[in-house]
Amino acid sequence: MPQLAxxxxxxxxxxxxxxxxxxxxxxxxxxxxxLGLLIGLVAPAALRQLGGARTSVATQSIERLGSVLDLYKxxxxxxxxxEQGLQALSTKPADVVTWNGPYLKGDALPVDPWNHPYIYxxxxxxxxxxxxxxxxxxxxxxGGSEICNP
Numbered sequence: 149m150p151q152l153a154x155x156x157x158x159x160x161x162x163x164x165x166x167x168x169x170x171x172x173x174x175x176x177x178x179x180x181x182x183l184g185l186l187i188g189l190v191a192p193a194a195l196r197q198l199g200g201a202r203t204s205v206a207t208q209s210i211e212r213l214g215s216v217l218d219l220y221k222x223x224x225x226x227x228x229x230x231e232q233g234l235q236a237l238s239t240k241p242a243d244v245v246t247w248n249g250p251y252l253k254g255d256a257l258p259v260d261p262w263n264h265p266y267i268y269x270x271x272x273x274x275x276x277x278x279x280x281x282x283x284x285x286x287x288x289x290x291g292g293s294e295i296c297n298p
Contacts, residue, residue, distance in 0.1 A: 202261040206283045206295045213258060213266065213281055214297050216251045223248045227270045227279050234258065234268050260295075262286050 216237055221227050224244050228236035236244070237251040252258065259265055260283035270279040274296075282296040 202286070203295065205261045206285075209258065209260065210266070210281050210283065210295065210297050217279065217281070220249070220251055228268070230269050234266065260284075 213234070217227055220237060223246050225246070228234070228241070232241045234252075234257055236247075237249060238255050238257070240247040240249060257265055262283075262285065264284060267282045267284065268279065272278060272280045274280060277297070280296060282294055284294055
């Protein structure tokens with residue numbers, strides 16, 4: 149005849165199973181520490197990529213605006229003056245006869261990826277350029293992080 153386990157053994161196995169259900173505080177702390185290390189290693193790389201992406205978008209936007217300015221010059225005969233600015237691409241300047249715009253969608257002036265207006269100057273301050281079209285970069289101060297038309 150098989151031997152039966154004593155009745156008092158059943159509650160002990162139930163208690164063991166209850167302990168095995170959850171995580172200990174130490175296990176949770178280890179997981180949090182590992183997640184913190186991963187975030188500490190991945191976050192700076194992701195932020196660097198974001199900064200590089202904004203610079204790339206600013207460069208591409210300046211090139212696109214340069215193409216639009218070239219279309220303006222084909223129609224009008226010259227680039228907008230500094231006083232007319234990029235607004236001349238959206239609304240017709242008073243002294244221009246052959247304007248075939250608007251050359252940009254919407255009435256708002258274009259802004260760079262950091263939400264600052266582009267700087268436009270005609271004539272250019274740089275040798276070999278007819279105009280300057282620049283973004284001052286993230287700090288909006290210029291002096292190193294400035295991105296200009298090629």
